[in-house]
Amino acid sequence: MLHVARLAILALSASLALYAEPKVVLYFDALPPEILTDQQMKTEFSALTEPLGLHTEWRTLPARSGKGELGRLIVVRLLGDCVTTSDAASVESGEPVASVQEVDGRILPFIDVHCDTLVSLVRPAWKDRTPYEKRRLLGRSLARVLAHEVYHVVGQTHDHAAEGITKARLNSGELTARAAQIAPRSFSAPAESPASTSDAASTDGR
């Protein structure tokens, strides 16, 4: 049993060793409206990436001043309702929870998170939880989706790991659990190299 964080470190290390800049500035069009979700997203993301020496600044586009913008700028859009009270309809397995864009073989620094799909995917994992716990779990899942996409952007790679949060498909348990069980394989053996830059959600846990 290894922590998801450990997997992220392994996977991100591979690309950061070659491409990393020490600092990433994540520009959101708007942060998650639930404060606890926002806080948990930032805490979990930092826990995943700071051990790699990747430091993150969180900013919002409406407040952009341009001051102190050192490092790689990545724009993040949270599409749909990124709240635990969302009544987003259930999604089909394979719907993307996030995506990046590619032009001429280069992955652009724009990440879209499809919140309705994400909420629908992780909602079963917070059944019977308190509103407080739901917000924490949504924040945690947002952080893992973001770390996955930042891995693509920073590493300029479509590769996916066989296990962990840089897998091509993540289910609700992997997005919300404190720990994840993995096969004793290195991430260096990609599960697949898809042509698509969208990342699929798995609603059936397989």
Ligand SMILES: [Zn+2]
């Ligand atoms: Zn991916």
